[in-house]
Amino acid sequence: MVTILSTVEAQAPSTPGPSGCGPVPVAVPVVAVPGPGVAAALPNGAPPGPPMADDSKTNLIVNYLPQSMSQEELRSLFGSLGDIESCKLVRDKVTGQSLGYGFVNYVEAGDADKAISTLNGLKLQTKTIKVSYARPSSASIRDANLYVSGLPKAMGQKEMEQLFSQYGRIITSRILVDQVTGVSRGVGFIRFDKRVEAEEAVRGLHGQKPLGAAEPITVKFANSPGQKSGGALLSLCPSARRYGALHHPPQRFRLDNLLNVAYGVKRFSPLAIEAVPGLAGVGLGAPGAGWCIFVYNLAPEADESVLWQLFGPFGAVTNVKVIRDFATNKCKGFGFVTMTNYEEAAMAIASLNGYRLGDRVLQVSFKTSKQHKA
DNA sequence: TCCCATT
Incomplete structure (x- = not known):
């Protein structure tokens, strides 16, 4: 579909693009705004002005996300089912904390449909996520x-x-x-x-x-979300609660905050980190960063959601991958899971190695390196 | 008295 009046990234938000990768696009009209006397309607009869994308069949709202889940994790989870046009975790404006929900807009309607059927009801840590079509955004549905x-x-x-x-x-x-x-x-x-x-x-x-x-x-x-319900300063910092004040919180929080404060970056991405002097090479949140876990003896029908379900309860999972045969598209019997925190990864391995999944006994271990990851 | 559903 070609819309003549479309502008290059005309709808770009003030924050970086959905992937957080690449420069902020500049709004450049493809054609000049019609001057006086020029018909305001397009040949197809559509009204003038920015095109209104119909996202009703591709745009999902995801509710009841675990507090610790980042936008990158959200993207990684939903990206396993299809190409994502945009992905946004909604966060508190002042604390940057997740509000526990987000949006995933797929390129293809079929993938959105697939995501609902395979991810709605998925248990992640203490939560059961809800995946459904987002209603068209409007002021009338707020509050x-x-x-x-x-x-x-x-x-x-x-x-x-x-x-x-x-x-x-x-x-x-x-x-x-x-x-x-x-x-x-x-x-x-x-x-x-x-x-x-x-x-x-x-x-x-x-x-x-x-x-x-x-x-x-x-x-x-009801009170508007983000309003504190009790407790004081610590309630602003769930990572401090979970890890104890003397321990380091998960680094993605610290980097995320650092980027937000210093650069006004709203979204966390590996490229954003690389763009920050002194943080280049840290690589946290980058694909493949974290603790890579090797999972062996998966069934041929195994898919990514199985890995999310197995490992999600142990902590922050940033990526899962089922290795499939190119010809048959069946799982070759193994896969990989990336977890952010060593302790959580170690606990997952200790708990899941030897775990019986159906009629198979899993072998789970840290991946023994051969450092040629993508 | 408060479960994180509209970017």
């Missing part, structure tokens, strides 16, 4: 999340949805439960498709008693 409290303990998610669904389309709902007993805390969330729907629900349900309930419920807009 549509409600906080509900005072729910009867017996009320389940289904019933809560029934109560709220009269006000609009529900995107997500959740009831918080006690971690040990699993009993409802009487507190939940409802995210509507549209903010106006949420507003109506507040008006209609706040202070109301659900059928048969003894107490009225409270319905209000």
